[in-house]
Amino acid sequence: xxxxxxxxxxxxxxxxxxxxxxxxxxxxxxxxxxxxxxxxxxxxxxxxxxxxxxxxxxxxxxxxxxxxxxxxxxxxxxxxxxxxxxxxxxxxxxxxxxxxxxxxxxxxxxxxxxxxxxxxxxxxxxxxxxxxxxxxxxxxxxxxxxxxxxxxxxxxxxxxxxxxxxxxxxxxxxxxxxxxxxxxxxxxxxxxxxxxxxxxxxxxxxxxxxxxxxxxxxxxxxxxxxxxxxxxxxxxxxxxxxxxxxxxxxxxxxxxxxx
Amino acid sequence: xxxxxxxxxxxxxxxxxxxxxxxxxxxxxxxxxxxxxxxxxxxxxxxxxxxxxxxxxxxxxxxxxxxxxxxxxxxxxxxxxxxxxxxxxxxxxxxxxxxxxxxxxxxxxxxxxxxxxxxxxxxxxxxxxxxxxxxxxxxxxxxxxxxxxxxxxxxxxxxxxxxxxxxxxxxxxxxxxxxxxxxxxxxxxxxxxxxxxxxxxxxxxxxxxxxxxxxxxxxxxxxxxxxxxxxxxxxxxxxxxxxxxxxxxxxxxxxxxxxxxxxxxxxxxxxxxxxxxxxxxxxxxxxxxxxxxxxxxxxxxxxxxxxxxxxxxxxxxxxxxxxxxxxxx
Numbered sequence: 001x002x003x004x005x006x007x008x009x010x011x012x013x014x015x016x017x018x019x020x021x022x023x024x025x026x027x028x029x030x031x032x033x034x035x036x037x038x039x040x041x042x043x044x045x046x047x048x049x050x051x052x053x054x055x056x057x058x059x060x061x062x063x064x065x066x067x068x069x070x071x072x073x074x075x076x077x078x079x080x081x082x083x084x085x086x087x088x089x090x091x092x093x094x095x096x097x098x099x100x101x102x103x104x105x106x107x108x109x110x111x112x113x114x115x116x117x118x119x120x121x122x123x124x125x126x127x128x129x130x131x132x133x134x135x136x137x138x139x140x141x142x143x144x145x146x147x148x149x150x151x152x153x154x155x156x157x158x159x160x161x162x163x164x165x166x167x168x169x170x171x172x173x174x175x176x177x178x179x180x181x182x183x184x185x186x187x188x189x190x191x192x193x194x195x196x197x198x199x200x201x202x203x204x205x206x207x208x209x210x211x212x213x214x215x216x217x218x219x220x221x222x223x224x225x226x227x228x229x230x231x232x233x234x235x236x237x238x239x240x241x242x243x244x245x246x247x248x249x250x251x252x253x254x255x256x257x258x259x
Numbered sequence: 260x261x262x263x264x265x266x267x268x269x270x271x272x273x274x275x276x277x278x279x280x281x282x283x284x285x286x287x288x289x290x291x292x293x294x295x296x297x298x299x300x301x302x303x304x305x306x307x308x309x310x311x312x313x314x315x316x317x318x319x320x321x322x323x324x325x326x327x328x329x330x331x332x333x334x335x336x337x338x339x340x341x342x343x344x345x346x347x348x349x350x351x352x353x354x355x356x357x358x359x360x361x362x363x364x365x366x367x368x369x370x371x372x373x374x375x376x377x378x379x380x381x382x383x384x385x386x387x388x389x390x391x392x393x394x395x396x397x398x399x400x401x402x403x404x405x406x407x408x409x410x411x412x413x414x415x416x417x418x419x420x421x422x423x424x425x426x427x428x429x430x431x432x433x434x435x436x437x438x439x440x441x442x443x444x445x446x447x448x449x450x451x452x453x454x455x456x457x458x459x460x461x462x463x464x465x466x467x468x469x470x471x472x473x474x475x476x477x478x479x480x481x482x483x484x485x486x487x488x489x490x491x492x493x494x495x496x497x498x499x500x501x502x503x504x505x506x507x508x509x510x511x512x513x514x515x516x517x518x519x520x521x522x523x524x525x526x527x528x529x530x531x532x533x534x535x536x537x538x539x540x541x542x543x544x545x546x547x548x549x550x551x552x553x554x555x556x557x558x559x560x561x562x563x564x565x566x567x568x569x570x571x572x573x574x575x576x577x578x579x580x581x582x583x584x585x586x587x588x
Contacts, residue, residue: 013517013518013536013537014536014537015403015536016403017400017403017404019404024399024400024404036518092406092408093377094368094371094378095371095372095375095376095377095378098372120400120401120517120518121399121400122399123380123381123399123400123401123521124368124378124380125364125365125368125380126367126368126371126378126380127368128368129365129368129369129371129372130368130369130371130372130378131372132372133369133372133373134372138337138448138449139336139337139365139369140336140450141336141361141364141365141368142361142365144511156453159361160361160512161360161362161455162360162361162463162465162466163457163458163462163463163512164455164456164457164458164461165455165456166333166334166452166453166454166455166456167452167453167454167456168450168451168452168453169450169451169452169453170449170450170451171449179511180511180514180518180519181511215375215414216374216375216376216412216414216415217412217413217414218376218377218410218412218413218414218415218416219377219410219411219412220377220378220379220408220409220410220411220416221408221409221411222406222407222408223394223407223408223409224406224407225399225404225405225406225407226404226405226407227403227405228402228403228404228405228543228544231543231548231561231562231563231564232564233561234550234560234561234563234564234565235564235565235566236555236560236566236567236568237565237566237567241569241573241577242577244567244569244574245574245577245580246581248549248565248567248578248581249578249581249582249584249585250585251565252526252547252549252565253585256546256547256564258469258525258526258547259493259526259582259585259586
C-alpha cells in the first residue's frame with residue numbers, strides 16, 4: 001500500500017501568543033509537528049507494521065525550518081519525505097495550500113492520504129477535504145478508527161459527530177483526516193532517528209500552480225489579527241462554602257442572566 | 260427564485276429533527292440579508308419523511324429547498340456536497356452559510372474545493388463589507404488570537420459559524436415559504452454510511468449552553484457524577500481538561516482545549532481545573548466563566564468572572580442544591 005501523509009509545522013500548544021507588527025509572535029516557543037498530524041503519521045506506521053510492503057511518503061509545505069518535523073516523521077517510521085519550500089506562503093489561504101499539495105501528489109501513486117483533522121494554528125479543517133476534491137477521491141474527516149477489509153481494498157472508518165459517531169465505508173483510494181483517539185503516537189526511537197538520517201528528503205522550490213478548473217472570482221484577505229479582549233479580574237467569593245454557593249447562584253441568575 | 264445575489268443556508272438535520280445550530284445560521288443569514296438585500300434560501304437534506312419544518316419559521320428564509328429521499332436519511336458528505344455543488348452551479352449564490360459542526364465543517368471544506376471558493380471556518384462575527392463583500396472574525400490558535408478576514412469579489416464565498424454565537428430572539432411570526440421538495444434518488448457514490456451511533460440524551464459540549472468541566476482536582480472518574488448532576492440541573496453537559504482525558508477518566512469528545520474542542524457556552528464552570536494555556540484557549544470565548552479551585556493562584560482565575568477558592572468536591576454539590584432551589588422556585 002502507498003500512503004501519503006500531509007504534515008504541518010505549528011507552534012507548540014504550550015505557547016502564549018503575542019501580536020507584533022501584525023503577525024503572530026511567540027518568542028522562545030518550540031515548533032512542533034501539528035499534534036493531529038502525529039496521529040496521521042502514527043496510523044501510517046501502524047499500517048506498515050501490519051503490511052510490510054507499505055510505503056509512506058510525508059509531505060510538508062513551509063519554510064526551511066519545517067524540515068525538523070519531516071525528520072521526526074521519518075524517525076517515527078515514514079520512508080521518504082517531500083518538502084515544498086515556500087516562505088511566501090499565505091497561511092490564511094487554505095485553498096492555495098490544498099492546490100500546492102495537489103500539484104505534488106497528483107502524479108504519485110497512492111492508496112491512502114492521511115492528514116490531521118485540522119492544524120492547531122489556523123484551526124480551519126479545510127485543506128484535507130479540499131485536497132480530496134482536487135484528487136477526486138472521497139474524504140472521511142475527524143476519524144478515530146480505521147479498519148481495512150481483508151484484501152486492503154476497502155476501509156470502514158469511525159468518525160466523530162456531535163454526541164456520537166458514524167461508521168463510514170469507502171473504497172481506496174481515500175483521504176482521511178485524523179482525530180485524537182485514533183492511536184497514541186510513538187516517540188521516535190534512537191534507532192529510528194539514526195535510520196531517518198539516511199532517508200530521502202526531496203526539496204521542491206519551484207512549484208507550478210495549475211489546479212482548479214472552476215473559475216471563481218472570490219478571494220480571502222487578512223485584515224488584522226487581534227488578541228482576545230482582556231477579562232476583568234474575577235470576583236472572588238468569600239465566606240463559608242454554603243454562603244459562596246448561594247451568592248454565586250444568585251449572581252448568575254440575576255446579574256449575569258445566564259440561567 | 261434565487262439569483263446571483265442569494266445566500267444559501269445549509270439546514271443540518273439529525274435523524275428527523277432540525278438541529279438548533281441550523282437556526283443560528285439562518286438568523287445570521289437574515290441579518291446579512293437585511294443590510295445587503297440578498298435573499299436567503301434554506302437548503303435541507305432529509306430522509307423520505309420531511310421533518311417538522313416549523314422551527315424554521317422563527318427565522319423564516321425567503322425560499323426553502325428540500326431534498327427528501329430515504330437515501331438522504333444518514334448524512335453522506337459525498338452525496339450532499341455533489342448535489343449542493345450542482346445547485347451552486349445552476350444558481351450562482353454569493354454566500355453559503357453552514358453551522359461549524361463536524362458535518363458542517365466537512366461540507367464547507369468539500370464545497371470550497373468543488374467551487375474553488377474561499378472558506379472562513381468557525382466564525383464568531385460576520386458582517387457585510389460594502390455592497391458585495393463580507394468581513395468575518397474567527398478564532399485562530401483555538402482562541403489565543405483572532406483573525407479578521409475580508410471575503411471579496413463577486414464569486415462564491417463559504418462561511419461556517421461557531422455554535423452558540425449567532426443565536427437570536429425568534430422574530431415576529433413570519434410565514435414559512437412553501438418548500439420546494441425534490442424527491443429524486445441521489446446518485447450512487449463510493450462512500451456508504453454503515454452506522455450512526457448516538458449517545459442518547461447527551462448534549463455535545465460544543466452545542467451546550469452550559470458546560471460544567473472537571474480537571475484533575477476532581478480526583479477520579481468516580482467523582483464526575485457530581486458534575487453530571489450539576490450539568491443536568493442547568494440543562495448543560497460535562498466537559499473535561501486534557502489530563503482527565505489522557506488518564507482515561509472521560510471520553511475524548513469531552514476534552515475542551517487546543518487539542519480538544521473549542522466551546523462558547525453562556526456559562527462555563529471549571530471545577531478543579533488549573534487553567535493550562537491550551538485549556539484557556541478552548542473556553543475563553545464563553546460568555547460567563549466560573550472557576551472553582553483549591554489553589555488561589557491557579558491560572559484559571561485569570562479568565563473567570565467568578566472565583567471560589569475551595570475543594571470542587573465540596574462546593575459542586577452545594578451549587579447543585581442551590582441552583583435546583585433557584586430554578587424550581
